Amino acid sequence: MLHARMSVANLPNRPAILRKDFILSRYQILESRIWGADTILLIVSMLPEALLRDLYAYSLELGMEPLVEVNNAKEMELALSLPAKVIGVNNRNLHDFNVDMGTTSRLSEMVKEKDVLLCALSGISVPQDVDKYAAEGVGAVLIGESLMRATDTSAFIRQLLTLPEPTSLTPSWQGKSPLVKICGVRSPDEAVAIAEAGADMLEKVSEAVRTLRFSTSTPSDSSNETPNLPWFTAHATRLSSAPGRPLIVGVFQNHPLADILHAVAYAQLDIVQLHGSEPTDWARQIPVPVIRVFHVGEDGKGVEGITRGGAHQFILLDSVRKDGSGMSGGSGQIADWEFVKTVVDGGEIRLFPRLRPPRPRPRRLRPADTAVPEPAVNGATNGHIAAATPPAASAPPSKYPLPIVLAGGLTAENVATAIEQVRPWAVDVSGGVENADGTAKDISLVKAFISSVRDTHYS
Numbered sequence: 001m002l003h004a005r006m007s008v009a010n011l012p013n014r015p016a017i018l019r020k021d022f023i024l025s026r027y028q029i030l031e032s033r034i035w036g037a038d039t040i041l042l043i044v045s046m047l048p049e050a051l052l053r054d055l056y057a058y059s060l061e062l063g064m065e066p067l068v069e070v071n072n073a074k075e076m077e078l079a080l081s082l083p084a085k086v087i088g089v090n091n092r093n094l095h096d097f098n099v100d101m102g103t104t105s106r107l108s109e110m111v112k113e114k115d116v117l118l119c120a121l122s123g124i125s126v127p128q129d130v131d132k133y134a135a136e137g138v139g140a141v142l143i144g145e146s147l148m149r150a151t152d153t154s155a156f157i158r159q160l161l162t163l164p165e166p167t168s169l170t171p172s173w174q175g176k177s178p179l180v181k182i183c184g185v186r187s188p189d190e191a192v193a194i195a196e197a198g199a200d201m202l203e204k205v206s207e208a209v210r211t212l213r214f215s216t217s218t219p220s221d222s223s224n225e226t227p228n229l230p231w232f233t234a235h236a237t238r239l240s241s242a243p244g245r246p247l248i249v250g251v252f253q254n255h256p257l258a259d260i261l262h263a264v265a266y267a268q269l270d271i272v273q274l275h276g277s278e279p280t281d282w283a284r285q286i287p288v289p290v291i292r293v294f295h296v297g298e299d300g301k302g303v304e305g306i307t308r309g310g311a312h313q314f315i316l317l318d319s320v321r322k323d324g325s326g327m328s329g330g331s332g333q334i335a336d337w338e339f340v341k342t343v344v345d346g347g348e349i350r351l352f353p354r355l356r357p358p359r360p361r362p363r364r365l366r367p368a369d370t371a372v373p374e375p376a377v378n379g380a381t382n383g384h385i386a387a388a389t390p391p392a393a394s395a396p397p398s399k400y401p402l403p404i405v406l407a408g409g410l411t412a413e414n415v416a417t418a419i420e421q422v423r424p425w426a427v428d429v430s431g432g433v434e435n436a437d438g439t440a441k442d443i444s445l446v447k448a449f450i451s452s453v454r455d456t457h458y459s
């Protein structure tokens with residue numbers, strides 16, 4: 001159960017996990033919740049009425065609306081009296097195991113006009129079964145045997161539900177020019193000027209952040225949810241398509257978690273950037289999206305596990321400082337763009353893996369991202385970029401290039417080249433848009449930087 005839950009945990013629109021079992025006690029319900037179930041099955045025919053009512057109420061208490069299974073009109077009456085909101089009609093009679101596909105159709109009359117999600121259970125194997133039930137108001141089907149027998153499960157489900165091939169899963173951030181993140185903003189006035197110049201994200205170094213709330217905020221349209229794109233792609237796509245005021249980022253380098261949480265609340269940060277060697281898991285405890293830095297060394301070290309999703313939402317690549325600290329940032333040093341490009345092209349894990357492993361090819365020519373058969377989840381379980389083995393030059397770029405924020409030594413002069421070469425999701429600049437003595441941002445440089453980015457489109 002826990003493995004099932006974990007394998008879908010990082011999908012933005014993950015399916016619910018049902019414990020389809022013979023549930024007889026509160027203990028089993030609590031156990032289900034603890035091990036990752038979203039809901040449970042309660043079978044009316046095997047539970048005395050008082051126990052059924054108790055288990056139904058207990059399940060609700062734990063935040064789970066159970067699937068209540070019935071097989072005849074009497075059981076349906078009882079289920080409706082609970083009042084169950086999700087009712088499954090089992091076409092299979094559990095006393096003699098005979099399947100009568102008309103059972104759901106006959107009982108569907110009893111839930112008409114009611115606020116009930118009706119599910120058809122058992123015996124479903126062809127699209128016509130599903131279509132017929134759908135026309136009768138059935139909202140879900142439960143399929144066991146025919147799914148187990150199908151050789152290509154995904155194709156079978158698509159066929160059964162008349163779903164299109166999953167070609168529409170194209171990340172939308174790739175067609176646009178990268179977002180612009182300006183770091184080291186010193187005052188509210190500077191922030192306003194930079195916002196007006198069109199920056200997408202600002203990072204402050206002063207206490208001024210609380211006054212940086214602009215009235216131009218446009219709430220994003222949450223009804224337009226992204227489909228189940230891989231983790232980083234989904235987050236990049238969502239942020240790229242949310243218009244509004246620039247987001248305020250707080251950058252932290254090896255600060256205590258308590259300080260970060262305090263700053264998020266006090267300064268109302270939109271995003272936290274972890275720029276040190278903080279534990280990956282902290283991102284799960286920070287209540288706003290997190291950008292995590294990967295410090296890229298000269299030898300291509302520092303990107304191990306970079307495709308692992310499920311914690312931070314965004315990735316920033318910066319060049320390691322030459323001071324031996326292993327940290328990056330603020331040095332004005334350019335990252336190895338060619339190497340960063342191999343990380344971007346290595347991409348995120350494919351959502352729909354091949355069913356059979358690829359035919360063996362000579363080892364040397366095998367690109368890094370097809371070397372291992374991948375599970376049907378995103379990068380949570382499989383960081384497949386090996387620093388020492390960037391994809392071969394001939395390898396086709398991944399369908400889901402890794403969306404990254406590129407930082408390190410960018411200026412209005414070099415940013416266009418950087419974008420063409422690396423194809424980052426966003427670019428980050430601080431020193432490159434400052435005045436000669438480094439005491440303030442030079443707004444004309446900020447404008448030049450932003451227009452250079454906006455003029456650069458990916459082909």
Ligand SMILES: O=P(O)(O)OC[C@@H](O)[C@@H](O)c1c[nH]c2ccccc12
Pocket residue numbers: 043069090094121122123124142143144145146
């Ligand atoms: O394998 P089928 O015909 O697709 O059926 C699945 C499901 O309805 C069935 O497994 C089921 C639902 N409730 C049950 C209760 C007991 C035994 C079996 C079930």
